[in-house]
Amino acid sequence: MSTDLMPNRYRPGESDLPKRESELIARREAVLGASYRLQYRRPVHFVRGEGMWLYDPDGRAYLDFYNNVPCLGHCHPEVNAAMAEQAGRISANTRYLEPKLVDYAERLIETFPNELDRVVFTCTGSESNDLALRIARFASGNEGVIVSSYAYHGTSAATAAVSPNLGDAVKLSPSVRMVSLPGPAGVPEAQAADFFEAQIRSAILDLNRRGIGVAALLIDSIFSSDGVWVDPPGLIASGAAAVREAGGLVIADEVQPGFGRTGAHMWGFERHGIVPDLVTLGKPMGNGFPIGAVVGRKAPMEQFGATSRYSNTFAGNTVGIATADAVLTILQRDQIPQKALAISQHLRSGLEKIANQHSGVRATRNAGLFFGVDMGPEGAPAARRRAMALDVVNAMRDDGVLISTTGANEDTLKVRPPLVCQAEHVDLFLASLERALIKVAG
Amino acid sequence: MSTDLMPNRYRPGESDLPKRESELIARREAVLGASYRLQYRRPVHFVRGEGMWLYDPDGRAYLDFYNNVPCLGHCHPEVNAAMAEQAGRISANTRYLEPKLVDYAERLIETFPNELDRVVFTCTGSESNDLALRIARFASGNEGVIVSSYAYHGTSAATAAVSPNLGDAVKLSPSVRMVSLPGPAGVPEAQAADFFEAQIRSAILDLNRRGIGVAALLIDSIFSSDGVWVDPPGLIASGAAAVREAGGLVIADEVQPGFGRTGAHMWGFERHGIVPDLVTLGKPMGNGFPIGAVVGRKAPMEQFGATSRYSNTFAGNTVGIATADAVLTILQRDQIPQKALAISQHLRSGLEKIANQHSGVRATRNAGLFFGVDMGPEGAPAARRRAMALDVVNAMRDDGVLISTTGANEDTLKVRPPLVCQAEHVDLFLASLERALIKVAG
Missing domain, CATH: 3.40.640.10 (Type I PLP-dependent aspartate aminotransferase-like (Major domain))
Incomplete structure (x- = not known):
């Protein structure tokens, strides 16, 4: 089991943040305190949601491949x-x-x-x-x-x-x-x-x-x-x-x-x-x-x-x-589960293709639109695999795509988009994952 | 402690109910089961709420002197x-x-x-x-x-x-x-x-x-x-x-x-x-x-x-x-708590007046708009006091006013209207309580 129970999170001082975010975080810490952990090394800040997308105050769009609560998409x-x-x-x-x-x-x-x-x-x-x-x-x-x-x-x-x-x-x-x-x-x-x-x-x-x-x-x-x-x-x-x-x-x-x-x-x-x-x-x-x-x-x-x-x-x-x-x-x-199954097959084959090209992807498992993608080459030490998963998640966040990690070693990418995900979103996700793998693993 | 843990409730067979309600109750029992107890001997059936009032399917209005969840009134x-x-x-x-x-x-x-x-x-x-x-x-x-x-x-x-x-x-x-x-x-x-x-x-x-x-x-x-x-x-x-x-x-x-x-x-x-x-x-x-x-x-x-x-x-x-x-x-x-305090004084004096005229009211306690009104004369057996409280609550329900009971013997009327209660509502409540006391205690 990993020693840090929520590896994919913001740690004060670790990242340079814009004033707008660092001031909001300071106020947040003062009143909400230690229970309230923020995801990502550089926390995301959202003010609008629609379907598969979340938007920050500057209007930048983030593709949501993580949240299963809004299963029909944000703000349906x-x-x-x-x-x-x-x-x-x-x-x-x-x-x-x-x-x-x-x-x-x-x-x-x-x-x-x-x-x-x-x-x-x-x-x-x-x-x-x-x-x-x-x-x-x-x-x-x-x-x-x-x-x-x-x-x-x-x-x-x-x-x-x-x-x-x-x-x-x-x-x-x-x-x-x-x-x-x-x-x-x-x-x-x-x-x-x-x-x-x-x-x-x-x-x-x-x-x-x-x-x-x-x-x-x-x-x-x-x-x-x-x-x-x-x-x-x-x-x-x-x-x-x-x-x-x-x-x-x-x-x-x-x-x-x-x-x-x-x-x-x-x-x-x-x-x-x-x-x-x-x-x-x-x-x-x-x-x-x-x-x-x-x-x-x-x-x-x-x-x-x-x-x-x-x-x-x-x-x-x-x-x-x-x-x-x-x-x-x-x-x-609208037969959402049936459509999710079809789209999950598209996502699955895209991930398998990436896995064949990148030694950093060890294995892919899924049931419908819930995917686990193991990071790090076979035989790599647990800490290295974990660091790699964390690097990929944060590179994708910087690239405008939201996922996180799971598993005992937190070295598995947790990919869990809203069920209304379409082929175009899968393609955007796969392209971002590939960019992140190249950036992280070279 | 009372043996029946929710005395103010519907018991199958105890009351004659219209077909519309008895059919809905049968369906409810079949799918929601025993955990779902209904208040009152004759359950209430509501399809619309507004401010201090709840309405049944026939448009009959019930004055809510019980619910503290909609503190600002129903459907604000x-x-x-x-x-x-x-x-x-x-x-x-x-x-x-x-x-x-x-x-x-x-x-x-x-x-x-x-x-x-x-x-x-x-x-x-x-x-x-x-x-x-x-x-x-x-x-x-x-x-x-x-x-x-x-x-x-x-x-x-x-x-x-x-x-x-x-x-x-x-x-x-x-x-x-x-x-x-x-x-x-x-x-x-x-x-x-x-x-x-x-x-x-x-x-x-x-x-x-x-x-x-x-x-x-x-x-x-x-x-x-x-x-x-x-x-x-x-x-x-x-x-x-x-x-x-x-x-x-x-x-x-x-x-x-x-x-x-x-x-x-x-x-x-x-x-x-x-x-x-x-x-x-x-x-x-x-x-x-x-x-x-x-x-x-x-x-x-x-x-x-x-x-x-x-x-x-x-x-x-x-x-x-x-x-x-x-x-x-x-x-x-809107200074709701301050107004609630003022209205609670009006309610308190009305209850005290009733208590002076009816031996069935043993004591009245309140903090703001949360009242406990003990039922049954001094020295009456616990079971009789409890039956009286239950009779009063159900007489008021039939009269279109909602309250319930509380306390170890469940012989205390629980009076807890939304905080937006006005003097006119208090007067309606007091008149209904008085009618119920006359009906129940004679």
Whole structure:
């Protein structure tokens, strides 16, 4: 694991900045303080967004190949109109009857396998995972949680405690167990599922021997913070079955892969041929409006809901629902996931072509429009690979293209454009990546 | 403590409902399930809101004397215009420079005592309290949390575990200690602070003897879920000092009293003459938009922020900031808290007049526009007082006025109108309450 937990960030004094930016940063530091880290060595400053583009105060355009929250693009007029229209009519809470809440809940559930027929709304992906853990612990009677070794699942106390990605300063729960992934461990694809299952079984054994028991396997099915380890499809199925056998629930964290990111499916878990017990939603659900959800099987959802008095003031309010409803309508009507899959193939072949020409590109992995591109030649030391990834990201930023890094060594480029990305944007991105590779690796 | 955790709710089969509502409820139950409880014996169904009023599908108006989220009234045009305008320009996240975030953070901090000079944004009050607990535990090195005996602080795993209000089904943390309040215990005001301090000192002693230590005193300074125990001002000061002496932090949960609810002050803790270490904000901050914050002293905020990698995707996004900025502008420009204080005096004297005429009103307490009105004659059994409160709330609902209940026995009317309430609304409310009392108590 890298020692710097957010390598791609601004460090005071490291870069010469224009007065406008350095003054704003000074004011920002004084009132927002150390929690608020800025991306890039030279932070970006945006005042306008539209579709795939963000604009700085001088009108310079930056191509966004990083943000998955505005999945339909920045400032989508139809989504914003739905939000504004609803805000002008009523923002009801869920303790009152309001048909839109029920209509949208039914529409959302229809996108899931039949077994998943209940939904509870939240405001953020962290709230979704936090609630899913509460439900899993309540329904199973156990405490243990199994996650991947570099997982990130949220910012609440309970989710941060099962997020090894956050590093040493954030204490892990005594009841969390981390499992290695076959990909980073160098296990061939044919043995990947067996390797993963063996890791899971060993974690279950340990949790049981300590009387903790297993409440849940909590996984992002594209393992985005571990470095985008998407293959082979089916990889997690036997491990998930082992967890259910042991009395635990399977929670699919769809904050990253959900809502068509993987192209071929609406939900990432479908790629692995499993039906989880609980599914957690967040980021792209409202194209930027704070809304999330837990979707799940009736049994654990009702067991929790009937006994624990759960309510969430803002969650499910009609404005958020109307916004999310517009997002789902557009995703389905305009076949956004299908188009994203097609465009991801264009991006994939462009990246492979670059990889063949540059020894600096070690490997490329993707599921739909979520790409991980490993930087640094085979056999290069971890620190050099990492420095190279950071150099490429910052060269591209200076060139007007936004991406960042991921993975245990943060040497994997994280490429995750809004789903409305077109071929022309892919070509601009590929040209910029090539320029950056030449600049960085020579 | 009452056995039914949400007495004022719909129970299937208890009330005859029109087909339109019963069908909507059946669909709602099928997809949202048991977590989603409806208020009132006969649920309300709203399709439009404006100022102090909510409207059902038949155009019947209901006077809202319950909702503090739309503090400036339902569907405030100026707030909504600020939200829509910003959504059309940019919804930036906090990893990019954006001046509005810094401008608003500075304006918000100016409303606090000088010692409180840092802010971190969240999306909900639960997220605010969850983060404040993380900061307090990190900064103190201790785990223990002291709360009032019927406190509610949120819906995340960590906040629910310090919320005895949620009842037996939600397990309390082994490190939480509950303290009794002087008011419900019948302690005279002159001894109230000493009583509270003694309770706190005893909790600290117990936490220290078990090696848990005290991380925080977490309190809502108007004790709204305990039954609105607001007096005497200063009540909590010596207890808070004892916590700080013992190495713990004082967290003021301002989700209920904050943003001028108490009229005389912007923040509830000011009424008690204390400066907390951390302050948590939520509900009214965005007049319905999901936004919250933790405001605090530099030392614990920086200690946490510099080491723990905290980030929250939606929190501090420019649309939420622009919305909250409009709310703060209107609160200050139109002197909403000052007007709320004046109107609260009109409401208070009306309630006192009613109390003199009806033995069913036992006591009235308020801080600004947050009122608790105890139902049932002195000496009446708890169950009878509680039934009476429930009958009054539902009679008023049928009469077109919205309130609910609070307190350990849920026999206190919770009266908490939007802050823009006018004298004419108070008169309508008082007339309805009087009709309900006559109907219920005879």
